[in-house]
Amino acid sequence: MTLLYTEVEEELRASVRGLLADRSGPDAVLRRAESAAPYDMDLWKTLSREIGVAGLLVPEEYGGAGASAREVAVVLEELGRAVAPVPFLTSSVLATAALLRVGEEDLIQELASGETTAALAVSLAASPYRPLPETVTVTDRGTLDGAVRAVAGADVADVLLVPVGRALYQVAAEHVQVDVAPSLDLTRPIATVTFSDTPGEAIGSLDVREVLSFGAGLLASEQLGVAEWCLEATLAYIKERHQFARPVGSFQAIKHRMADLWLDVVRARAAARNAADLLAAVPYGAAAVEAVEAGELAAAVAKSWCSEVAVRVAEESVQLHGGIGMTWEHPVHLYLKRAKSTEIAFGAPGAHRDALAVLADLPAPV
Amino acid sequence: MTKGTFVALDDKTIRERAAAFLAAGHDPGRRLEFLRARFDAGLAWVHFPEGLGGLGAPRELQNVVEQELARTPQLDTGVQAIGLGMAAPTILAFGTEEQRRRFLRPLWTGEEIWCQLFSEPGAGSDLATLGTRAVRDGDEWVVDGQKVWTSGAHHARWAILVARTDADVPKHRGLTYFVCDMHAPGVEVRPLRQITGEAEFNEVFLTGVRLGDDLRLGEVGDGWRVAQTTLMNERVAIGGAPVRRGGGMVGVVAETWRSRPELRTHDLHQRLLRLWVEAEVTRLAGARLREQLSAGQPGPEGSGMKLSFASLNQALSGLDVEMRGEEGLGYDDWTFRRSDSVDFFGRGPGYRYLRAKGNSIEGGTSEILRNIVAERVLGLPSEPRVDKDVPWKNLPR
Ligand SMILES: Cc1cc2nc3c(=O)[nH]c(=O)nc-3n(C[C@H](O)[C@H](O)[C@H](O)COP(=O)(O)OP(=O)(O)OC[C@H]3O[C@@H](n4cnc5c(N)ncnc54)[C@H](O)[C@@H]3O)c2cc1C
Numbered sequence: 001m002t003l004l005y006t007e008v009e010e011e012l013r014a015s016v017r018g019l020l021a022d023r024s025g026p027d028a029v030l031r032r033a034e035s036a037a038p039y040d041m042d043l044w045k046t047l048s049r050e051i052g053v054a055g056l057l058v059p060e061e062y063g064g065a066g067a068s069a070r071e072v073a074v075v076l077e078e079l080g081r082a083v084a085p086v087p088f089l090t091s092s093v094l095a096t097a098a099l100l101r102v103g104e105e106d107l108i109q110e111l112a113s114g115e116t117t118a119a120l121a122v123s124l125a126a127s128p129y130r131p132l133p134e135t136v137t138v139t140d141r142g143t144l145d146g147a148v149r150a151v152a153g154a155d156v157a158d159v160l161l162v163p164v165g166r167a168l169y170q171v172a173a174e175h176v177q178v179d180v181a182p183s184l185d186l187t188r189p190i191a192t193v194t195f196s197d198t199p200g201e202a203i204g205s206l207d208v209r210e211v212l213s214f215g216a217g218l219l220a221s222e223q224l225g226v227a228e229w230c231l232e233a234t235l236a237y238i239k240e241r242h243q244f245a246r247p248v249g250s251f252q253a254i255k256h257r258m259a260d261l262w263l264d265v266v267r268a269r270a271a272a273r274n275a276a277d278l279l280a281a282v283p284y285g286a287a288a289v290e291a292v293e294a295g296e297l298a299a300a301v302a303k304s305w306c307s308e309v310a311v312r313v314a315e316e317s318v319q320l321h322g323g324i325g326m327t328w329e330h331p332v333h334l335y336l337k338r339a340k341s342t343e344i345a346f347g348a349p350g351a352h353r354d355a356l357a358v359l360a361d362l363p364a365p366v
Numbered sequence: 367m368t369k370g371t372f373v374a375l376d377d378k379t380i381r382e383r384a385a386a387f388l389a390a391g392h393d394p395g396r397r398l399e400f401l402r403a404r405f406d407a408g409l410a411w412v413h414f415p416e417g418l419g420g421l422g423a424p425r426e427l428q429n430v431v432e433q434e435l436a437r438t439p440q441l442d443t444g445v446q447a448i449g450l451g452m453a454a455p456t457i458l459a460f461g462t463e464e465q466r467r468r469f470l471r472p473l474w475t476g477e478e479i480w481c482q483l484f485s486e487p488g489a490g491s492d493l494a495t496l497g498t499r500a501v502r503d504g505d506e507w508v509v510d511g512q513k514v515w516t517s518g519a520h521h522a523r524w525a526i527l528v529a530r531t532d533a534d535v536p537k538h539r540g541l542t543y544f545v546c547d548m549h550a551p552g553v554e555v556r557p558l559r560q561i562t563g564e565a566e567f568n569e570v571f572l573t574g575v576r577l578g579d580d581l582r583l584g585e586v587g588d589g590w591r592v593a594q595t596t597l598m599n600e601r602v603a604i605g606g607a608p609v610r611r612g613g614g615m616v617g618v619v620a621e622t623w624r625s626r627p628e629l630r631t632h633d634l635h636q637r638l639l640r641l642w643v644e645a646e647v648t649r650l651a652g653a654r655l656r657e658q659l660s661a662g663q664p665g666p667e668g669s670g671m672k673l674s675f676a677s678l679n680q681a682l683s684g685l686d687v688e689m690r691g692e693e694g695l696g697y698d699d700w701t702f703r704r705s706d707s708v709d710f711f712g713r714g715p716g717y718r719y720l721r722a723k724g725n726s727i728e729g730g731t732s733e734i735l736r737n738i739v740a741e742r743v744l745g746l747p748s749e750p751r752v753d754k755d756v757p758w759k760n761l762p763r
Contacts, residue, residue, distance in 0.1 A: 003654040235744055250747035255740035262739055263670045270650035305647045353639040360612065360642055362623055365630035 001281075003273045009074045015051050016078040019043075024084050026331035032085055033186035033334070039156045044086040048114020054092045055112030062105065064112040069214070073221035073276035080225025083334045085187045090153025091117040093218055095161050098211045100284045102168050102204035107159060119157035120211065121171075121193050123150040127347035128212035129355050136164050136195060144169060144195040152345075154178045154191040162200060163208045169200035185341035187334055210292075216346035217275040217299025220306035224272045226339050227265050227310045230317040233332065234258070237321055254320065261313050268302075268309040275302035297359040304352035310339035375412075375423035377430055383421070384409060384434035397439040401475040409435065410474045414458060418470050426660035442476055444707030445521055449473045449480035451603025453526050456596045460543070460584040469524070469545070481522035482600075483513040483546055483570055484593070488763060491734050493528070494537045494590055495753075495761065498572060500529035500544065507531075507544065507582070509552075509575040517728075519555045519568040520704055522548045526596060528589050533759040540758055541589030545581040552576070562720045563700040566707065600729045602659075602668035604675065609649055615682045615710065616645035618718070622686060629689050641682055648674045666742035669735040676725035676732055683718040690715060 005013070023043050032040055048054035053075050058064020065071075072093060079088055091111060095118035099108045110116035126132055136146035144162060154160065155178055162169040177194040235258065238249030248254055275298040282295045314336040318325040325332050343349065357364050392403045404410060405419045412427050414420025443450065450473070457469050472478040489496035498511025509529055519525070525546040532540035546553070552575040557565035584592040612620060623630065623638060652671050659665075687694040698714035710718055726732040740746045753761055 002657060003650065004657050235746070239746065246750075247747050250749065252737070252749060255744075255746050256733070256736040258744055258746065259670075259673075259736035259739035262744055263674055266667075266670055267644075267647040267651040267674070270654040271647040273654065274650045301643055301646050304643050350636075353636070353643060356639055356642060357635070360620075362620060362635070362638060362642060363627070363630075364635050365632055366627065 001277050003270055003277065005074065005273075006070075009071060012051070012071055013074050013078055016047070016053065016075055017081070019047060019051065020078060020082040020084055024082050026083075026334070029083055029085060029187060029334060030329075030331060038187060038189050039085045039087060041086075041156060043084070044088075044117075045114060047086060047088075053088060054114030054117075056092065057096050057100065058108055058112040062109045062112055064108075068280035069218060070276045070280045073218055073272060076218055076222040077225035077228070077272075080222035080338070081229045083187045083226070083229075083331075083338050087117050087119070087153045087156050089188075089215070089219065089222065090119045091157065094120045094153075094211060094215045095157075095159075097214050097284075098161055098163075098168060098206055098208075099203075101211065102206050103284075104170075104203050107170065107203075116158045117153070117156055118159040118161055119151060119153040120208075121148045121151055121154070121160045121162040122208060122212070123148060124152040124190055124341070124345045125150055126208075126212055127351045128209050128216055129347060129351055132163060132208055134165075136162055138164055138167075138169075139197065141197070142200075144171065144198045144200045147192055147194040149192045150190040151193045152188055152190050154193050155180050155189060160193060162195070163206060166205045166207065167202050168204055168206040170203050171195070171198055171200040175199060183341070185337045187338060188341065212346050213296050213299050214279055216303040216352065217279050217295065219342055219346055220268070220272040220275055220299070220302035223306040223310035223339065223342055224265070224268050226335050226342070227268055227306070227313040230310075230313045230332065230335050230339075231258075231261055231265055234261075234313075234317045234320050241322075248320075257316060257320075261316055264309045265313065268306045271298075271302040271305045275299050293359065297356070300352040300355045300359060303347065304349040304356075307343040307349045307352075311336075311343050314339040375421055375427065377427065380412060380421075380423060380427045380430045381434060383407070384431055388434070388438075394438050398475060398477065400439050401441070402471070404435070404438075405471050405474050411454070414470070418458070418466055419474055424660040426656060441474070442706075444709070445479050445518060446473075446476050447603065447707060448482050448518060448526075449476075449478070449524075452482055452596045452600045453480040453524070455599040456526060456543075456583065456592060457545075459595050460592050462580075464580070465545070465583065473524075478523040479518060479521040481516050481519045481525045481548070482596070483516055483519075483525045483527040483572075484596075485515045486512060487514050491731055493593070494541065495758070495763075496528060496530060496541070497763075498527075498529045499533075500531050500542060500577075502531070502579075503576075505579050507577045507579065509544075509546070509572045509577060511572050513570040513572070515558070515567045515728075516555075516570045517567045518707065519548065519570050520557065520565075521706065524548060525570075526583075528593050530758065531586055531589075534757050535587075536755055537753060537758045537761065538590045539587060541593070542586050543583045543589040543592035544577055545583060546572075546575065546577060547581065550575050550577065557704060559702055561723060562717050564703045564705040566705045597730065598665065598668055601672040601735070604672050604725070604729045607652075609652075611646060611649065612642070614645070614649075615679050615718070615722075616642055618711065619682050619686045619689070622689060629691065634685070634689050637685055641678065641685065644674075645678055645682070648678055666738050669730070669738045670743070672729060673732055673735045673739070676722075679722040679725050683715065683722040686715045687719045 052065050055064030056067040056072050060066040098120050158173050160171045175198045178191045180189050180191040183189040239247055241248050278295045278298040282291050317332050324330050387407045392400050394400050408421040409431050410419030412421045412423040413425040415422050486496045500507045500509045525548055527544045527546040528541055530540050531542040552573040554571040556569045558567050558569055559565050697716040741748050
């Protein structure tokens with residue numbers, strides 16, 4: 001185990017970063033966010049075809065790269081740094097992790113290529129520590145009825161994976177209604193997904209909790225990327241911007257805040273790496289209880305810490321940019337919106353800390 | 367190992383060396399002999415060169431040695447802290463071969479305790495402004511001045527000392543670094559009672575103290591650069607010690623929490639969980655930093671670890687006192703004593719709370735460390751410097 005990045009991971013990072021720099025700069029992301037199709041599916045196809053990001057988690061025998069949570073985390077860091085509007089988290093991490101646990105073999109091959117995308121039909125705010133609200137039911141005829149709100153990635157999904165109780169259903173997108181309403185995060189819209197007498201196929205049994213915990217642990221890496229971008233952009237700005245005949249970054253009141261943010265980010269990086277590393281160590285299916293618990297604990301630590309750090313750094317970034325930070329044209333708002341909505345995603349920080357009461361044996365008062 | 371043979375020093379070889387050392391049958395009952403033998407086997411600090419207690423291995427592999435030799439006589443990292451954490455890496459980096467051979471072995475075994483004569487009444491954060499003078503007299507230097515907050519001076523055989531050797535140049539350029547003989551005539555140590563009631567630190571008066579030139583570390587006038595090495599190592603030593611998950615101060619508080627359900631409230635629970643997370647991410651960041659450092663010297667990033675360690679220790683020890691309610695109103699012992707070192711784990715919660723206040727002052731205050739992070743890590747411009755080109759003797763004091 002290592003908390004550093006391997007050479008292979010650094011190469012992967014460089015390819016993703018290079019492609020995003022060419023194709024998905026802040027201006028492009030902003031323009032797209034204002035359009036009717038916030039997701040950049042051309043970029044997604046290129047990322048999948050040229051770098052193979054869609055199939056990272058998928059074993060080689062199913063056409064994937066057979067990589068692990070560690071590599072996925074590196075891609076998420078880069079996507080976070082660019083607030084890139086692609087369905088990697090929703091399709092290649094969450095939906096794929098669900099299919100791997102179920103032991104599905106066909107759809108996963110399609111997802112691995114990136115040609116097809118899927119979304120797990122759960123609220124982005126769903127917590128790994130609470131049962132999912134039972135808003136979808138199976139009719140006597142075996143079809144699905146009901147609705148799930150705040151689903152991310154549904155608007156670009158070809159397939160929806162719907163947990164009903166412990167069963168996972170696969171539903172073709174053309175049979176469901178997807179309503180996107182304005183979302184706080186412009187670059188990752190959420191939608192209400194409605195099923196009415198919708199045909200679906202039960203593909204196996206799934207403990208969604210595990211998938212959500214896995215997603216939460218890896219989302220920390222995306223948050224790290226968001227925080228890193230904000231820190232760097234702010235640093236560059238306060239070195240350049242002069243007031244009172246000095247760069248504003250030479251004032252101690254500002255320097256000390258930057259030092260504290262840096263320290264928060266340094267610790268976020270260690271926490272996110274640790275989560276990725278320990279989640280990578282847990283194979284799908286039967287695994288040693290200690291390994292699963294170590295992964296869950298690391299995920300809870302990383303998600304609670306990185307959520308707050310990303311929000312703090314993004315908020316400070318807006319503040320330290322002064323007036324320009326409040327404008328629509330400056331990209332920092334895209335990061336703040338991503339930071340704030342991922343804070344809620346897969347369990348708010350407090351939910352993860354509460355979970356530590358059990359995982360770290362720090363029981364609540366009776 | 368003969369010269370010229372190359373053995374890759376990895377986990378496995380270090381483990382084998384430790385096993386071979388144990389198999390050689392040194393008697394753990396004879397502590398000093400055992401420690402000396404361990405030094406001679408290169409298992410003192412594996413990243414030091416051969417012959418000086420090490421094997422020239424990556425720093426990280428020291429953990430392997432510590433695991434293997436965990437059940438044998440251990441160093442007293444309390445009284446030895448300044449020697450191990452600050453003096454040794456500086457001597458290694460700047461000492462002559464003779465100085466390294468003379469000082470490192472008894473330093474490591476604890477036969478000789480070290481202290482640090484840096485701070486002065488007029489020079490704390492602005493250490494480079496210090497006024498203790500060293501004047502050359504043939505092969506010797508004559509030192510006069512006063513130091514303060516000197517931890518462990520009452521135990522020390524040797525000290526690392528920074529003194530002014532040229533008052534006519536700007537403050538950073540006129541300093542020279544020495545090893546001070548604490549037994550030399552003219553060295554007087556007076557206890558300074560502190561917030562906890564005990565005296566861990568001292569005032570040290572230096573009056574006509576004569577030090578041979580062979581006790582100079584580094585070039586004349588290069589003392590600031592040498593001191594930088596000491597300070598960077600100090601910050602890593604204070605903030606960067608490896609701990610296990612849930613260990614250190616958070617472990618102490620968590621233990622109280624687990625064993626005393628009657629003390630639990632919801633507010634304390636939320637705060638404890640927050641601090642537990644912070645302790646864990648700080649631990650991981652320290653581990654990551656050590657991985658990065660496993661070869662090289664500590665850089666300014668170490669200041670970050672010391673910063674977070676200080677604020678965590680303070681928050682946790684404060685929570686501990688508060689959590690205990692009535693018991694938190696008491697104190698274990700106010701008797702004035704000359705303590706050996708910081709005793710976070712042997713003393714009561716009140717002591718821990720008060721002693722932790724020093725964590726954000728000793729070894730550079732948290733304000734100074736934030737300046738270092740901002741300027742040296744993040745590359746932000748420095749404050750306007752009014753004293754940069756002024757000879758030290760003309761500085762307002
Ligand atoms: C427990 C303990 C053990 C110690 N052991 C030793 C030892 O063994 N040997 C030794 O030599 N010294 C030792 N010290 C001294 C320590 O290194 C100094 O106390 C420390 O460097 C601060 O200096 P000062 O006390 O003079 O405070 P000052 O420098 O006077 O600082 C006063 C306040 O002003 C702030 N301040 C100063 N400059 C700035 C700035 N530029 N920007 C913002 N804020 C600033 C400080 O952060 C602090 O809050 C020890 C101190 C303690 C508390």
